[in-house]
Every structure is written in structure tokens, then in C-alpha cells.
Amino acid sequence: MLTFINSLPPHDGDAARNALDMIMMAVSLDQPVQVIFQHDGVFQLINQQTHAIESKNPLVKYRILSDVFELEHLYVSATALAERQLEATQLAVDATPVSDSELYALLQNSSKVVRC
Template structure:
């Protein structure tokens, strides 16, 4: 993978600032022409669901950050298949315009292929 960085998106979108700050770090890295891949794993898969109403809990939507990622060259995301299954989320519920979603069965092998891994 060379000098690419893998960002592990592993936290739910709301309840803490970690998921939002992680996406902002990825956007900043991409803006500086750093090569970053994303793996949504664990509760992080909930970040990809479109039918959220964060205003009801007085939070700002993260959807805008996700939709901006293709403009910064991030046109492919990885999603952990077992995380989807464990949470009862069907892959067809995950759709980000301009992004190819790749469901992977062995996230450990993917993670091990990167020299730099950030976890949010």
C-alpha cells in the first residue's frame, strides 16, 4: 500500500466528537493530497446510514462531511461485513453518492497491509 494511511472509523456518529473529528482529519489529510483509505467497522458503520435525525439530539449531521469525501478524491470505502451482520444492517442501506462501497470479510488483513493506521 505504500505510504497510504488507513482511517478506522469505529465509533457511532453521535454521542461523542470522535467520529466527527475523525472525518474532519480525513478531509484535512485529503485536502493536503495525502492518500487515505477508510474502513468503517464496529459501530462506525452507523455513520454511513442516511436516515438519521441528529437535530433531535441537538447534534449536527455528519452527512455533509461524508458527501464531501469524493470531492477530495476518496471514492472508495471499505465496510466490515461482520460489523454489518452483527448490527443487522443490510449493505444496500449504505449509499454515498460518488463512492464505491467495498464490503470486506477479513478486516484484519486489510489493516495489516497499511503502515499507518488511525483509529476514530
């Protein structure tokens, strides 16, 4: 299992966009992939007003990953959500909240981990 950990906010340089491109490439090549959002990376899952900053909305691509490529392994750190006073119901993409111990277990089942 290839694991991508997104920990940066959506508009902090190119890291979030580059991670999404790598995820799309891996999924399109039928690689087993799971994506974890933690720290400020949870903000990538919140609806954004992208026209104000002249960028494309990455949520559209995450929805494509779920709908078209059937990526079912999207996880979000429950701790990160709580620390940012967010609820899972506020997420624009269906991601499963996981505890720190569940996150650790997910990482143990990974053959490769890419931190973004």
C-alpha cells in the first residue's frame, strides 16, 4: 500500500497540488493507495473560494479519485480536526476520521509513505 500524508494547507506553495498529481498518477496506474490528511492538511478537504486566489479547486480532483477511480482510502486525523475546531461533516470530500492509534496502524500497513 502506497500512503500519501498531506499535512500542509492547500495554498502553501505547490506541495498540496504536487501531492494530488502524484496520487492521481498512482491511482491511474492501479496502485493500491491510501491518503491521510493531518495537521493543516485537513484544510485541503474544506470548500474553498479558489476564484479569489486564482487557482483550481483540488476538491474536484479528490471527488474524481473517489468516484471514477474508486479510491476508498481517504482518511483524516480526528485529532487534527478537533485541534482546528472542525467536524467531519464540514468536509467537502468523504474522508474517514481516524484516531492517532488507527493512523499508526494504517502506516504500519504501508509499503511506502510519501509526506507532502
